[in-house]
Amino acid sequence: MASHNKSEYYSAEQEQMARFAKALGHPVRIAILQLLNTQSCCYHGDMAEELPIAKSTLSQHLNELKDAGLIQGTITPPSVKYCIHKENWKLAKKLLGALLT
Amino acid sequence: MASHNKSEYYSAEQEQMARFAKALGHPVRIAILQLLNTQSCCYHGDMAEELPIAKSTLSQHLNELKDAGLIQGTITPPSVKYCIHKENWKLAKKLLGALLT
């Protein structure tokens, strides 16, 4: 503890695992990801109808998932289509799967 | 959204997934779990030496992991031994693995 530099203690992989897991750490974001995963893609509006939160709150959650790299959004006026970010999704599976051995 | 009762919208499984994931959502908790996982069990004191946080903060993180059901602690005076909670660990693997298809 004493000899460790806090800012660089954790490996990039540990940080990445935590980032992914944190993004999964809310029921509504689990629900969002399940929707996107089963129906390849979804529009913001359709999800807003499904989910028990305000549209502005949904935007916030979608943004967190985007920041974590788990989803990506495409503007298709007048709506926005969201999909799983397949590459990072695979990485998340690999990293978290390796942890949960 | 309008027709949903917020308090019962999410399934028990979704809540459980989020609870597990949330517990994994911090680098130090990832590090703790890796320690416990590779060396079957660890003493609080040994982890406190490894990790870049105060002992009291470590206790808090261990408590969160315990609340989430991912670890269990046994008092072995004068120290406390922590281990992975194998059954819930398997459940976490199953649930998160199923999500990250």
Added chain:
DNA sequence: TCTATTATTCGTAAAATTACGAATATCTTA
């Protein structure tokens, strides 16, 4: 250009998370 539709950002508030050191508890052994 005006309007309707859709989504995001802004402003704000309440609650939870993260972190530390001091104080407290617990147990062993001298």
Added chain:
DNA sequence: TAAGATATTCGTAATTTTACGAATAATAGA
């Protein structure tokens, strides 16, 4: 019974998360 070792709880502060509605963009079509 007192002292030493270990771990947790308490008190506190700073930051982040979660949530909402109002205000703002941005685009298509009348």
